[in-house]
């Protein structure tokens with residue numbers, strides 16, 4: 601077999617490479633660059649935001665506990681503000697809470713335009729000093745024992761090698777850490793597929809209100825997050841394979857087509873399709889410790905507090921352990937976002953939403969910068985530098 605072009609071109613050294621430009625990767629790249637590390641963010645699509653934007657989620661879960669207390673600050677707060685800065689949506693004026701005029705279940709959360717937010721994210725990342733590389737797939741980490749020397753990528757340039765002092769895996773599926781040999785666990789997913797649409801009945805409303813949000817209403821087919829609506833007898837999606845991802849997208853679009861046929865011609869349009877599979881949990885690492893999401897849980901290596909977005913989570917408070925972001929025996933590899941070490945159930949549910957992904961991304965970026973600039977392993981970062989890694993709410 602002729603493997604022409606197999607040798608990668610060496611693209612030089614970065615202190616920190618972040619793989620994946622979803623919310624976690626954006627937060628990691630920005631915090632790493634702000635910590636003084638030469639940082640490169642590699643994204644296989646051509647827009648930032650991951651599931652939040654490319655996956656059309658467009659609802660930023662709350663930064664508060666549902667009882668008026670701010671739980672997460674830092675980059676998560678910067679991003680929620682940026683998500684509505686140029687679009688039509690706006691944030692609640694206050695942090696919810698038990699004031700007399702509080703609406704039921706009012707939280708410090710918001711809808712946002714996924715397209716406008718994504719455009720604004722480029723500028724946000726570049727202003728931090730981090731560099732961007734789009735349309736580039738990080739295929740393999742290059743390991744030397746417990747140390748990651750950098751990542752191999754594929755793009756229109758062919759195969760390239762980016763050397764790194766530390767690598768943040770913010771891929772949403774832990775593919776870098778999995779391929780480095782970090783122990784991982786697969787998630788289980790119901791069939792759910794969400795597109796954006798508008799209805800001609802809304803045209804009148806648009807004339808009256810000028811509210812163009814009618815163009816991006818959710819059309820969800822399949823299941824909600826509890827499994828209600830999962831097609832009877834259909835196998836869960838629980839393998840991180842290209843075949844399963846394809847099955848998910850094909851079944852989702854088949855179900856959407858059925859819905860389109862039911863709605864009838866001339867009544868509506870699908871304005872955007874998701875450009876990545878809307879799996880909630882693909883794969884996560886087995887870390888030094890887990891984040892089980894137990895109310896009131898504290899830990900010595902806390903990176904900060906978070907709340908619980910679910911109605912049943914009102915008033916719940918959790919500290920997130922740094923140990924859930926890395927696995928022992930891997931010196932300079934760290935996870936961010938929905939792939940941290942959190943068991944299926946409450947831990948994974950709480951940690952996979954946008955604000956918590958931003959929190960773990962910010963902490964991972966800081967830790968990666970320290971690891972690269974001081975030559976410290978993640979265990980050493982945990983022992984000596986937690987004050988610099990911790991992200992506190994204001």
Ligand SMILES: Cc1cc2nc3c(=O)[nH]c(=O)nc-3n(C[C@H](O)[C@H](O)[C@H](O)COP(=O)(O)OP(=O)(O)OC[C@H]3O[C@@H](n4cnc5c(N)ncnc54)[C@H](O)[C@@H]3O)c2cc1C
Pocket residue numbers: 619620621622623624625642643644645649650651652654657658659660661736737738739770771772773775792794876878879880936937938939952953954955957
């Ligand atoms: C159906 C559904 C509904 C949801 N609803 C909400 C909600 O209402 N509110 C909320 O806050 N959260 C919600 N979530 C969860 C939330 O949107 C995501 O979990 C979160 O945005 C994940 O962020 P992330 O950065 O960890 O990963 P991702 O968003 O998956 O980002 C990973 C990025 O890495 C890139 N990438 C992957 N592999 C590579 C590679 N090898 N090389 C280069 N780039 C790579 C991908 O293209 C992607 O851009 C929902 C999720 C789903 C599926």
